[in-house]
Amino acid sequence: MLLPLLKKILPANARLSLRKLFWLSRGWLYLGNKVFCPLCEGSFRTFLPFGNERRLQALCPRCHTLERHRLLWLYLQEQVRIQERALDALHMAPEPILQKRLRNLLNLNYRSADLTSPVAMDQVDLQALPYPSASFDLVLCSHVLAHVPQDKQALQELRRVLRPTGQLLLQARLHPQEKTLEVAHALTPHQRLQAYGQADRFRNYGQDFARRVAAQGFKVKEVEYALARTPEEQARLGLGKGERIFVATPVAYEAQ
Template identity: 65%
Template sequence: MVRFALPMYLLKALLPAQTRLRLRSYSWWARGWFYQGKEVFCPLCEGHFQKFLPFGVERRPQALCPKCHTLERHRLLWLYLQEQVQVETQQLSVLHMAPEPVLQEKLKRLPNLQYRSADLSSPLAMDKVDIQRLPYADASFDLILCSHVLAHVPDEKLALQELSRVLKPKGRLLLQARIFLDLPQTLEEADVATPQQRLKAHGQADRFRKYGLDFSERVSAQGFAVSPVDYAQTRTSQEQQHLGLGQQEIIFVATPSAHVPA
């Protein structure tokens, strides 16, 4: 019997992004059913499983939810949004940059939020925008979510200035980024200009810099007061394992400098 399989690039060309995501979600759901158990709990899809799955180039253990495909940073951010922002009850205008599909769907369903998602290329985002030139009016949002985005933006300073402009004076910008703990200073080289060079220097073809321990200072330089929050530490080690919160997943809470929270 001869079997035919369409190459991935043809599937991408033939199927709309929403259809591809729906098909993937069906396969994730089936995988989640296979891994049902009581050892771990995902606060995003509210599923109980035998374990979280390895993920990433370095194959981080206990990283990937087998059902909703979310990672440590997504689970941690959702807990912070629930517990510290009260995102399920507060009346908030929210901008979600480069939205993660599962988190976007949860936030879109909350009737108390005025929610917009935005990205330059993702077909899942509500608005197609460049973070370096946001189309929104000044002081539009109470809350901005920006997870693992800034390293992939050519002009980080311009992006942060734009995020500051559209954030309300007492608003919050929640940033997440991969921090390379062996780098005291962010690695950003002017002569690394092509995708091939960026892949070799930074590990990804679309990554313009590798953030070091100075990440907070770089954000602060653009008019923010920054508080790094190791929110996983609000849980016991057993709870961290149960929720799959990972290690060194910091949430950087940035507020306009003129309105530093007490």
């Protein structure tokens, strides 16, 4: 009763502040030394279950991030060396805690963008980005493309705004089937809910995701970055199983 009422009467920014307060107090409740969240740098006695299928050890009790967020942050620190390099970076659909970490890096020229989120710095349509061509060294786009009507156009836009030496880091929920599911007659939110299980999805990606990205002018490398650590470390950092980061770099026009 209380939550729907608050949603109605409070503006988006106030709801965000309330949510942060709730996470902060929950973080205190779970303090311990069994697991460590590299994003909020908190130690807890457990991560919390999350998702329809109730994945255990998934959600950070304080910053609300999941396995994929922690994995991406470790990759950014250790492989992109995000804390050391002067980079122009674009963060699509920014997760609040990751945005906070990235905005605090003085070496980074950082923009975040989203169609509607009040957290993002710019309001943009991923299918028609307002940025000049070749203006970013790094673009982060995690769990976004399935929610964009024309993902091919979005990928072409991401390629356009990347410098030739830049990289696009993608994460996506992949279904076990080989081929991406796109149902031509799923046009309304209700029909999309029936077709994909979520009203705001436009497709369910299959195992062909990397090939779909590559088809828009990228070289794509799939990285299962959790495997860089021992099973004990994977559990301590709550990195989950089988989560992949897709590292896409633009193929030179003349080489296509």
